[in-house]
Amino acid sequence: MQKPVQNMTAPAFNFANLLDRVENDRELLRDLLAIFKQDSPRHLLSLKEAVLHSEMKQVQASSHTLKGMLSNLSMDRAADAAANLEQMGRHEERAGLKDALTLLEQEVADLMPMVDSYLQRARR
Amino acid sequence: MNILIADDDRLSRKLLEKILQRAGYDVITAENGRQAAEQLCRPDGPRLALLDWMMPELDGPGVCREVRRLRNLSYVHMILLTSKESKQDVVQGLQSGADDYLIKPCDPEELKARLRTGQRILQLEDKLVEAREDMRFNATHDTLTGLFNRGVILDLLGRELVRIQREQGCTSILMGDVDYFKKVNDTYGHMVGDEVLEEIARRLLASVRSYDFVGRYGGEEFLIVLNSCNASFALARAEEIRKSIAQDPVQTSRGLVAVTMSFGVLSSKDWEARPLEHLLRETDVALYAAKAAGRNCCKVAKCDSFPQGSLAPQQASPGRAR
Numbered sequence: 001m002q003k004p005v006q007n008m009t010a011p012a013f014n015f016a017n018l019l020d021r022v023e024n025d026r027e028l029l030r031d032l033l034a035i036f037k038q039d040s041p042r043h044l045l046s047l048k049e050a051v052l053h054s055e056m057k058q059v060q061a062s063s064h065t066l067k068g069m070l071s072n073l074s075m076d077r078a079a080d081a082a083a084n085l086e087q088m089g090r091h092e093e094r095a096g097l098k099d100a101l102t103l104l105e106q107e108v109a110d111l112m113p114m115v116d117s118y119l120q121r122a123r124r
Numbered sequence: 125m126n127i128l129i130a131d132d133d134r135l136s137r138k139l140l141e142k143i144l145q146r147a148g149y150d151v152i153t154a155e156n157g158r159q160a161a162e163q164l165c166r167p168d169g170p171r172l173a174l175l176d177w178m179m180p181e182l183d184g185p186g187v188c189r190e191v192r193r194l195r196n197l198s199y200v201h202m203i204l205l206t207s208k209e210s211k212q213d214v215v216q217g218l219q220s221g222a223d224d225y226l227i228k229p230c231d232p233e234e235l236k237a238r239l240r241t242g243q244r245i246l247q248l249e250d251k252l253v254e255a256r257e258d259m260r261f262n263a264t265h266d267t268l269t270g271l272f273n274r275g276v277i278l279d280l281l282g283r284e285l286v287r288i289q290r291e292q293g294c295t296s297i298l299m300g301d302v303d304y305f306k307k308v309n310d311t312y313g314h315m316v317g318d319e320v321l322e323e324i325a326r327r328l329l330a331s332v333r334s335y336d337f338v339g340r341y342g343g344e345e346f347l348i349v350l351n352s353c354n355a356s357f358a359l360a361r362a363e364e365i366r367k368s369i370a371q372d373p374v375q376t377s378r379g380l381v382a383v384t385m386s387f388g389v390l391s392s393k394d395w396e397a398r399p400l401e402h403l404l405r406e407t408d409v410a411l412y413a414a415k416a417a418g419r420n421c422c423k424v425a426k427c428d429s430f431p432q433g434s435l436a437p438q439q440a441s442p443g444r445a446r
Contacts, residue, residue, distance in 0.1 A: 021229060021232060023146065068135075
């Protein structure tokens with residue numbers, strides 16, 4: 001069994017790229033991050049339950065949704081981790097699933113302080 | 125221009141919605157494939173769509189297939205949004221009826237450029253449809269009056285005769301001719317003659333019901349098919365139509381020109397299964413009788429004029445001063 005390896009070459013949060021994507025609209029950026037903060041725990045929970053019960057279709061679906069959100073926000077490392085889980089779900093690869101989930105959870109947890117900090121600054 | 129964004133991820137919807145609103149689009153959103161298909165299949169639904177590949181209820185390719193199957197009136201340009209990059213997936217998406225695809229997350233400039241391409245294709249389609257409709261109209265309508273042309277009015281009459289025979293209903297044929305029209309042309313010129321014919325066409329159309337047919341049968345001759353109108357009403361209807369022409373002179377570029385029309389009337393009650401040519405000949409004979417009676421009047425055809433199964437003698441044409 002091969003342990004999932006963190007893709008350290010990808011940036012955790014490519015802020016410049018994200019600003020391009022939102023066309024420098026800071027208000028939109030704030031709204032998107034707020035949606036992420038609100039919705040990602042629900043999707044992570046759904047993914048966690050799917051992993052726990054080895055429901056591979058649901059693993060694929062939940063990690064696909066998370067991958068979409070993370071990619072749109074240029075959270076590249078976490079998006080890669082979600083893409084990895086999506087692949088495992090698609091190919092019904094159960095070995096290493098929990099480690100892959102842990103890696104994704106860690107990546108998302110690492111992002112949250114940055115998200116919170118941006119949202120706090122935006123509120124001022 | 126309206127555009128539909130279908131994505132189950134509200135973050136993605138919000139991002140695309142804002143970018144496209146800024147680019148001047150009116151955005152409609154759908155949270156799943158079923159909602160998207162319903163919106164796009166409405167006759168007045170959006171004609172541009174961005175569809176996420178993976179959606180609950182119905183996926184992006186499923187939406188494309190449904191729209192191609194159900195919406196025939198106008199083309200919808202559909203772009204699939206996908207993180208799938210394999211050739212096989214792209215082929216599958218395009219085969220489902222999608223016009224294009226974009227890899228997520230989308231670059232805003234590329235997204236807008238692809239949508240402009242879609243709009244160009246839709247504009248081209250609109251021009252082709254408009255040209256086809258113009259050609260269809262010109263092939264079926266008289267260019268001067270805008271009424272059905274001779275071929276079409278006879279075809280419609282033929283269909284109506286089959287229908288009333290099947291349903292044992294009734295219908296009436298009116299053949300009208302402008303009295304002394306040659307005099308109008310000789311006195312005021314052909315341009316004024318055309319203006320008179322145009323106004324007569326307008327009045328004829330205004331005098332009949334929406335489900336009746338009016339056509340230009342010849343130079344100054346018109347054929348009117350009064351659907352589901354029995355013999356007892358046909359003459360009264362013909363009189364109303366005649367009065368609509370006679371009551372007010374026609375305003376032309378050379379001043380007011382007074383015109384009248386004579387009508388021959390034939391009602392289905394009075395005929396058995398006869399060929400169309402016989403019926404027209406008999407209506408024409410009634411029109412001739414109206415002319416002979418002093419014009420500006422209506423005469424009902426007597427259907428025993430000709431033996432069934434043979435063509436009537438050519439009594440209406442020679443030397444008739446219309």
